[in-house]
Amino acid sequence: MTTTQTRAIDNGVNVAALLGAREALAAQPPAARFQWRASSEWLHGTHSRATVEGFHGLGAEQKHRRAYRYDTDHPEVFAAADNGATPVEMVLVGLAGCLTAGVAAVAQNRQIALHSVKATLEGDMDLRGILGIGDQTRNGFEAIRVHYEIDADATQAEIEALVAQSQKRSAVFDIVTNPTDVAVTARKRV
Incomplete structure (x- = not known):
């Protein structure tokens, strides 16, 4: 008698939660309407800093665990300071x-x-x-x-x-x- 062992695959994605969300949102289309937001502030030259923190989804205001900040700029070949991508x-x-x-x-x-x-x-x-x-x-x-x-x-x-x-x-x-x-x-x- 041969036994086959099945190994659980874990790529770090909670598929059960994703499929559950898919089912729930199919039943409640208004909750699937999300509004993503970013704000950006000019610092100097072509250098700006964008912040992502809050968004609207599942019928209510939501927040990320923390604010995420991204600097953008242009490279020195454009006569800029290259402070970001x-x-x-x-x-x-x-x-x-x-x-x-x-x-x-x-x-x-x-x-x-x-x-x-x-x-x-x-x-x-x-x-x-x-x-x-x-x-x-x-x-x-x-x-x-x-x-x-x-x-x-x-x-x-x-x-x-x-x-x-x-x-x-x-x-x-x-x-x-x-x-x-x-x-x-x-x-x-x-």
Whole structure:
């Protein structure tokens, strides 16, 4: 008689809680409406500091365990002080974080043990757009490439399926690949 031992897979994602949230929010659509927030304060030159702390979700105001702060700036090649990543690099960071979290969650749900996951992102941009050199050049990324190196107890096809499902459900992937209405207002501070 042969006995098979099943090993519990733990990639650090509480899939039961995620599936429970999915079920609860399907039954209560208004609770699924979230509002994420960030504030930014100019410090000097092209250096700003953004803060993320509170958000609205599950029908009430929520807070992170602590405030998170992110400095953005431009590199010295732009005659700046290089006090932080550029804002466009932060977009790549957000995309990497969202897709990688998805890979971990999908792997956990499919009982695939991850040993390492590394994403490398590249975004191509022609700076003539933001510098106002010609109206035909886009200000933002022309292309973004995401490459994963994943060590997991899985076949190549299963790894590709993990990444595809993560991409399908990624909020940041959706944000950078689809138009989003953005309203900008300004008023003099008194």
